[in-house]
Amino acid sequence: xxxxxxxxxxxxxxxxxxxxxxxxxxxxxxxxxxxxxxxxxxxxxxxxxxxxxxxxxxxxxxxxxxxxxxxxxxxxxxxxxxxxxxxxxxxxxxxxxxxxxxxxxxxxx
Amino acid sequence: xxxxxxxxxxxxxxxxxxxxxxxxxxxxxxxxxxxxxxxxxxxxxxxxxxxxxxxxxxxxxxxxxxxxxxxxxxxxxxxxxxxxxxxxxxxxxxxxxxxxxxxxxxxxxxxx
Numbered sequence: 001x002x003x004x005x006x007x008x009x010x011x012x013x014x015x016x017x018x019x020x021x022x023x024x025x026x027x028x029x030x031x032x033x034x035x036x037x038x039x040x041x042x043x044x045x046x047x048x049x050x051x052x053x054x055x056x057x058x059x060x061x062x063x064x065x066x067x068x069x070x071x072x073x074x075x076x077x078x079x080x081x082x083x084x085x086x087x088x089x090x091x092x093x094x095x096x097x098x099x100x101x102x103x104x105x106x107x108x109x
Numbered sequence: 110x111x112x113x114x115x116x117x118x119x120x121x122x123x124x125x126x127x128x129x130x131x132x133x134x135x136x137x138x139x140x141x142x143x144x145x146x147x148x149x150x151x152x153x154x155x156x157x158x159x160x161x162x163x164x165x166x167x168x169x170x171x172x173x174x175x176x177x178x179x180x181x182x183x184x185x186x187x188x189x190x191x192x193x194x195x196x197x198x199x200x201x202x203x204x205x206x207x208x209x210x211x212x213x214x215x216x217x218x219x220x221x
Binding site for chain 2: 001031041042048088090094098100101
């Protein structure tokens with residue numbers, strides 16, 4: 001089956017630092033999404049990005065579909081960025097998402 | 110706008126007991142999903158329903174049953190709970206062909 005691998009598994013940052021999270025997937029993609037799970041467990045959709053680059057404030061994401069990876073950039077990190085970041089792969093918009101195991105980010109003041 | 114609502118939020122069961130997790134969405138979505146989240150494992154799909162009246166198995170369906178009661182509601186039943194089913198359960202929904210998926214707040218289940 002499809003493999004979705006995220007790295008690093010854990011990341012600790014000082015407030016204000018930048019970071020890059022990586023997601024590798026083993027099959028061609030038509031639906032690639034990034035999520036943030038806050039410390040209370042709530043899952044929030046950050047990006048739908050099957051290809052190209054998108055930016056939303058301090059966060060941006062890039063997917064290179066031909067090389068089967070996606071990157072999530074967090075700039076000027078804040079303590080509120082802490083939590084777990086998941087990428088999820090889907091064959092299409094009509095099929096369920098397959099999640100990676102996540103990157104746990106801790107931003108310390 | 111409630112979005113996706115799950116109940117109960119917390120539950121403790123004894124081994125062998127049964128229970129049903131309820132999920133409802135008010136966004137008129139066709140597709141609904143049940144995932145479980147275990148430490149270090151990400152979210153794994155248990156069952157999903159692409160439309161009212163249809164259900165399909167996901168990656169980890171053993172020990173669970175589902176019912177798509179109507180377009181709004183998708184329930185998950187544990188017939189005979191086992192400690193291995195201790196987990197956080199998330200219900201989610203999405204519109205057909207659209208890519209934004211919305212999650213409920215999760216249900217924390219402990220089986221002792």
